[in-house]
Amino acid sequence: MDENPPMRVDRLTEPLLAFRRIDKGFFGVKVLEGVSFEVHAGCALGLVGENGAGKSTLMNIVGGNLCADAGEMRWNGGRYSPRSPREAERAGVAFIHQELNLFQNLTIAENLFIGGFPRRLGLIDRRAMGERARAVLREVRLEHGPDTPVERLSAGERQLVEIAKAMMGEARLIILDEPTTSLTTRETGRLFEMVRQLRERGLALIYISHNLEQVRALCDDLVILRDGQVVGSGAMSGFTLDRMVSLMVGREITQFFPTRTSRPSTEVLLEVRGVSQPGMVRAVTFELHRGEVLGISGLMGSGRSELARILFGLDDCSAGEIRLAGECLNPLPPRERIARGMAFLTEDRRADGLCLEASVGDNITLVALGRMVGRTKAVRREEAQAAVRRMREAVRLTPGARDGQPVKTLSGGNQQKVVLAKWILNEPKVFILDEPTRGIDVGAKCEVYRLINELAGRGAGVLMISSEVEELIGMCDRILVMNRGAIGDSIEPGQFDRERILRSALHSGVLA
Amino acid sequence: MAIGMRVDGWLPGWLKRGVLSDHLILWLSVAYVLGMAPWATGFVSVSNAQTILAYLLPVLVVSVGLTLVLIIGGIDLSVTSIIALASVLGAKVMSGEDGWMAGNALAVPVGVLVMLAVGLGLGAVNGFTVAVCRIPAFIATLTTMMFVSGFAIWVTLSRKIGGLPAGFVMLGQNLWVATVMAVAVTWLAHGFLSRTLYGRWFYAVGQNARAALVSGVPVGRVTFWTYVASGGFAGLSAILFTAGLETGNPEMARDNLLDVVGAVVIGGTSLYGGRGRVLGTVFGVLFLALVDNSLNLVGLTFYTITMVKGGVILGAALLDTARTRILARTG
Amino acid sequence: MRGPLWQRTTVTLMNQASLILFAVVLVVFGLLAPAFRDPQNGLNILIQASSTGILAVGMTFVLLTAGVDLSVGAIMFVAAALSGKFVLGGGSLPMALLIMLLVGAGFGAVNGLFITRLGIMAFVVTLATRYFGRGLGLQITETRAMNLPDSFYELGAARVVGVPVPVLIFAGVVVVAHVVLTRTPFGRQIYAVGADLEAARKAGIRTRWVLWVVYMICGVCAAVAGVVALSQAPAVSPGFGNNREFLAIAAAVLGGTSLFGGRGAVFPGTVLGAVLIQTLENGLNILNVNPYLYPLITSGVIFVAVLLDSLRNGWLVRWNRRKIFVTPDEVGGNSQGLKRET
Structure with a gap:
């Protein structure tokens, strides 16, 4: 740690927030151990680490949701130990969570003031509220009136409302937790611009993200957590991407994308001809071969996920034909498509990937259970248990998880492995993966890539949708780029090029 | 959360194991019988056991149906009104006084079939409105309840119907027959839920309907058939009720909603869906029946007993939240 | 296929389902019973x-x-x-x-x-x-x-x-x-x-x-x-x-x-x-x-209102899904917002 250059020293003032040997454990398991670092005003600090490294716990302590077991925090030179979110807020800490905390049924202004409305005679002073809201909305450059219901805003616009909220509260420290996962490129750009402005104004920022490039581009300082300890900290200039990753993982990742030994065959597995649905996709035509990993790139709202849902039978398809191994699937519901060998890993793991309350075992067997029943439809238990054991090994699920443990208690990466296990157990012929590595840590990402290669090696066709261009380039045999619901470009192996993909995705000339 | 952390500390080990036991309510029932025996004369006797059984069986059957509905995350407020209408229509068919088939040899089988058909049919209506029209279950079954109970009263002009044939009355009064019927359907439901593929589908729908749909569970069909089943169980329950009381009554079971929902909740089934067991419901029904019966023997009025039962259900719900919290702590 | 305009009008009408039902009830009773019209x-x-x-x-x-x-x-x-x-x-x-x-x-x-x-x-x-x-x-x-x-x-x-x-x-x-x-x-x-x-x-x-x-x-x-x-x-x-x-x-x-x-x-x-x-x-x-029929008619009307409302919701969901790529990136995010609710 000594070799790291010191944090920027041009600040003569005390740090705004300092952690001193913070410890925190849950039921005997240490989650944080002796965490010490400082956050300075006018400075953006990147906080990175794998899932489960302790980032969220640490931020929950700052935000007043949890109390540290030992150690202390100092805020502006004084002791700081908030006992509730309200107390933290009053001190000047604003928290922008991964899942936004806006009320869709209320207006922008009401969301900004929900913690404390301006009043007159006990009633809400609407005029004052509107004026103050308009002023702050102008600052974050959100072109909507304060009376617009939040449900009409896009994800990026909602993010801006959150920032406006932080600014309203006279925040001095803003914590951003994975703010860009659901943003378009343009919206991300706008957000970054905002963040830089806030920094200029002397606010302190803590930026938590798995997207290391963004952290690098945005932050002045960096703190890396691993297993609850600070394993690296200092000015950003002292860290390369490789070094960040190796510190996070604790080992050098020599080959991030595992090489696949098998080659795709020429046999067509999935044939998509002119699939259209008004407002979603237009005349999509492609073929997926045995053993092929076919990437689909495109911006959010380009119709990627909608195409996946149509292929799987979750949305209507007004024209075109979908054939799996020669058989037409068009009118069939998802259930029938699964029976014919389709699998679909959805982009939102929590909403439609898993039964969070159910156990690991029940989740893994949910799809394939139909094969483990006798004539009376009674489940053959030994067979099911054996299958669960087999799958746990195949996806390398953490050995700490018991079969009967609810899935919601697992980390994001392990949850994703459970979803994969669920589908792989059914031995799919065509596997549609929508953002398979979203929100999971580096180690788990590697495992997912390995599993994709294994599936392809076994002769399955994989359709991989991703926002991460590197991932597609590293994994795919071919990449389709979607743009406004249609396939804008099809890129053959050997021609993969980050710029070309981005250009086709932004085809309409609105390059941000 | 704050409460849960405290609970963990002060519970002694044996008590914690007891609280976490799957058969907790059964143990409580046993303890209750032992505790009440000295106070309520005749509580522990064969004839009283028969009384309890006669009271318990019809409630058990309808509670089992409701358990299925709660497990998929729904609610069925109409079960008691379905019982009333089935009771009334069945009695209309069979009654020796002015029944439509009075004196006919086939009156009893037809009457029984009518009652089951009423249950299944109304269940299908509920299922259709919830699964196909996508009306929230609470309001869909609420309108069914309003309509059906109004209909039952209109059909009879609020009069009870007597003169039921002996062959029918036997179904409820002969405890052997009633027990066999109730136990058989309960056992079937239990096996169905805990052992079969379809049972797993029920839980999956209750836990996360969207994930279930993506995983190939026919969510709409499961939902529809659950309400049909719930209606069918209510129809069967109506047979036991009507035969037991020897009358078709348009207000039958009207005040049993507490017993039914209470028993299911005491049995540990969650109203949030995805969690619950038929066996738990059996214990819940048993416990409530014991409380009801013993307090009757002690000489409390029915309205006092109603109050106590309200308290018991609150207590059970409290116990259940405590349990969930301990489970969350200990993993 | 239903045109968007047709749908939009219907949805707007159905937004006011209760009001329309109320109007219908008033008109029907008003026509059938003069006494009903008395202020x-x-x-x-x-x-x-x-x-x-x-x-x-x-x-x-x-x-x-x-x-x-x-x-x-x-x-x-x-x-x-x-x-x-x-x-x-x-x-x-x-x-x-x-x-x-x-x-x-x-x-x-x-x-x-x-x-x-x-x-x-x-x-x-x-x-x-x-x-x-x-x-x-x-x-x-x-x-x-x-x-x-x-x-x-x-x-x-x-x-x-x-x-x-x-x-x-x-x-x-x-x-x-x-x-x-x-x-x-x-x-x-x-x-x-x-x-x-x-x-x-x-x-x-x-x-x-x-x-x-x-x-x-x-x-x-x-x-x-x-x-x-x-x-x-x-x-x-x-x-x-x-x-x-x-x-x-x-x-x-x-x-x-x-x-x-x-x-x-x-x-x-x-x-x-x-x-x-x-x-x-x-x-x-x-x-x-016949007073015995009141609950039947009342619950029937409630049912119709609730049914209309859920139909409307179903259509709104479909209708909103449709717009997903009309204007991608810039306003495309908007559809994301709507999609999230579905």
Whole structure:
């Protein structure tokens, strides 16, 4: 740690927030151990680490949701130990969570003031509220009136409302937790611009993200957590991407994308001809071969996920034909498509990937259970248990998880492995993966890539949708780029090029 | 959360194991019988056991149906009104006084079939409105309840119907027959839920309907058939009720909603869906029946007993939240 | 294929399903029964609707937080029984009314306590207190009907500047509730709590306190509804207020309040729902329809309204999905927002 250059020293003032040997454990398991670092005003600090490294716990302590077991925090030179979110807020800490905390049924202004409305005679002073809201909305450059219901805003616009909220509260420290996962490129750009402005104004920022490039581009300082300890900290200039990753993982990742030994065959597995649905996709035509990993790139709202849902039978398809191994699937519901060998890993793991309350075992067997029943439809238990054991090994699920443990208690990466296990157990012929590595840590990402290669090696066709261009380039045999619901470009192996993909995705000339 | 952390500390080990036991309510029932025996004369006797059984069986059957509905995350407020209408229509068919088939040899089988058909049919209506029209279950079954109970009263002009044939009355009064019927359907439901593929589908729908749909569970069909089943169980329950009381009554079971929902909740089934067991419901029904019966023997009025039962259900719900919290702590 | 314009018009119309149903009911009864058209009859409907209406206003508060209160009918009963006993024992009318309000607040406080502090589902808690309350009421009245002195009746028959007191009370409750819900911080926090409890807590709202007060409000409204009901028929029968909770929920839902919280309004929503239900009953009465058929027709109308609403929701979802790529990137995010709700 000594070799790291010191944090920027041009600040003569005390740090705004300092952690001193913070410890925190849950039921005997240490989650944080002796965490010490400082956050300075006018400075953006990147906080990175794998899932489960302790980032969220640490931020929950700052935000007043949890109390540290030992150690202390100092805020502006004084002791700081908030006992509730309200107390933290009053001190000047604003928290922008991964899942936004806006009320869709209320207006922008009401969301900004929900913690404390301006009043007159006990009633809400609407005029004052509107004026103050308009002023702050102008600052974050959100072109909507304060009376617009939040449900009409896009994800990026909602993010801006959150920032406006932080600014309203006279925040001095803003914590951003994975703010860009659901943003378009343009919206991300706008957000970054905002963040830089806030920094200029002397606010302190803590930026938590798995997207290391963004952290690098945005932050002045960096703190890396691993297993609850600070394993690296200092000015950003002292860290390369490789070094960040190796510190996070604790080992050098020599080959991030595992090489696949098998080659795709020429046999067509999935044939998509002119699939259209008004407002979603237009005349999509492609073929997926045995053993092929076919990437689909495109911006959010380009119709990627909608195409996946149509292929799987979750949305209507007004024209075109979908054939799996020669058989037409068009009118069939998802259930029938699964029976014919389709699998679909959805982009939102929590909403439609898993039964969070159910156990690991029940989740893994949910799809394939139909094969483990006798004539009376009674489940053959030994067979099911054996299958669960087999799958746990195949996806390398953490050995700490018991079969009967609810899935919601697992980390994001392990949850994703459970979803994969669920589908792989059914031995799919065509596997549609929508953002398979979203929100999971580096180690788990590697495992997912390995599993994709294994599936392809076994002769399955994989359709991989991703926002991460590197991932597609590293994994795919071919990449389709979607743009406004249609396939804008099809890129053959050997021609993969980050710029070309981005250009086709932004085809309409609105390059941000 | 704050409460849960405290609970963990002060519970002694044996008590914690007891609280976490799957058969907790059964143990409580046993303890209750032992505790009440000295106070309520005749509580522990064969004839009283028969009384309890006669009271318990019809409630058990309808509670089992409701358990299925709660497990998929729904609610069925109409079960008691379905019982009333089935009771009334069945009695209309069979009654020796002015029944439509009075004196006919086939009156009893037809009457029984009518009652089951009423249950299944109304269940299908509920299922259709919830699964196909996508009306929230609470309001869909609420309108069914309003309509059906109004209909039952209109059909009879609020009069009870007597003169039921002996062959029918036997179904409820002969405890052997009633027990066999109730136990058989309960056992079937239990096996169905805990052992079969379809049972797993029920839980999956209750836990996360969207994930279930993506995983190939026919969510709409499961939902529809659950309400049909719930209606069918209510129809069967109506047979036991009507035969037991020897009358078709348009207000039958009207005040049993507490017993039914209470028993299911005491049995540990969650109203949030995805969690619950038929066996738990059996214990819940048993416990409530014991409380009801013993307090009757002690000489409390029915309205006092109603109050106590309200308290018991609150207590059970409290116990259940405590349990969930301990489970969350200990993993 | 349906054109967007066709759909848009239908959806707009269906947004006002209850209003249209109300209009239809008015026209049908107006054509069939001349007596129905009498302005005095309109006032009668309002008087008759006031008790259920007030109950439904309280219920709206609870439904907005994604809760439910099944105990309101029982609260009415207990409050009426206690104050009746008090009046018959020689107590004064104002004191009796105060007792009723206290009983309502007390029940609401207990409900709220169990729901917020002990974390039991509102459905279970209020079902239990519902039976507890009915048992208690029967105990107080000794399961007999209790006839109250005329002072209650006089209250109901009195008029202030030509407006009957029940209607005045109803209007007062509605105005206060409407202002609280739309114009006060507390009211907006109710919507926030109903939309997302966890987010509300994180936003620094004292969610437990909000919920607790909401159940108290509902209890007090139930007591006021009891007062109004007594002023129209000064007797406490053993069935007093029984199953009224379901009517109140139906009125609120008819008025567009969602059972899932966060959406709905007292005015015009719930008021319209309550008046619609009462109008039906009044019109059927004037037409001399068999009273046994009232519940059938009422529940039928409620069903139609609910069905239309869910059809509308289904279409909105489909319709919104359709727009996903009309304008990608820039406004495309918008569709993401809509998509998230589906």
